[in-house]
Amino acid sequence: MLRRSSPSQVGTFRRSGLHKNGEFCAAVKRIYAPSALVEEVVGKLAAPADGFVLGTVPPGVTMAPNQNKVQFDKLRGFVAAAKAASGQVIAGGEMFERPGYFMRPAACTGLAGEAGLMDDEQFCPVIPVVTYDDPSNVVASIYAGPYGLTGSIWTAVMRKLVVYRKRTAQGR
Structure with missing residues (x-):
């Protein structure tokens, strides 16, 4: 998220990061939020976590268990x-x-x-929110690790989107 992003967009992060318990490659794995927005972002991300209905069979179930004990133990770790x-x-x-292997999203x-x-592809319902002041540090942080399958940039200023899109490349 860039500085002029709207914290109201967090619902999209929540759905993408927690859909299928985060156990798919395109799930949101991290959110980088400017320090001016991080408190509101975390509040909006965390608040709906208490509203999930755990279970294994619809209707009404919004969060199924982790797929197996190995993944669940990794998540607990x-x-x-x-x-x-x-x-x-x-x-x-x-x-x-x-x-079942249930954990409340966090x-x-x-x-x-x-x-x-x-540092890992966690594939779990826990999303780290990273505070930043300088967006250039975010780009460096993203490329410090070995993963980079997907990514997105959120802002209300299109020219900023173009600038940072040119600095990033997903699907490496």
């Missing part, structure tokens, strides 16, 4: 490591004691680039 690294898990991240802030949620 990401959340534990984020907390140990002084990350703040907001509105979710708890495991449910019930059949947002996470305060993570450094080497944290698993930042």
Whole structure:
């Protein structure tokens, strides 16, 4: 997100990042938000997480379990490591004691680039929100890791979109 983005767009991030429990390649894996917007972005991202209906069969189910124990254990490890690294898990991240591998969707802030949620393709319902002041640092951060299948730039200023689109390339 660039500075003139609207935090109202967060619903799109939420749907994309948490759809299918985040277990697909094009899911939102990280949100980079300008410091002036990060509190509102996190609030909007985290608030709907409590509204998910967990289960395995529709109708009414909005969040199915993780696909298997290996993935679920990896997810639990990401959340534990984020907390140990002084990350703040907001509105979710708890495991449910019930059949299936369920975790309440969450947002996470305060993570450094080497944290698993930042450095791996996590395929889980936890989205890190990274605060920035200089958009150039975001581009550098994106290319510091080995992944880059998809990406999007959110702004209300088209000329900014063109500038940053030229600096990025997804699908590497």
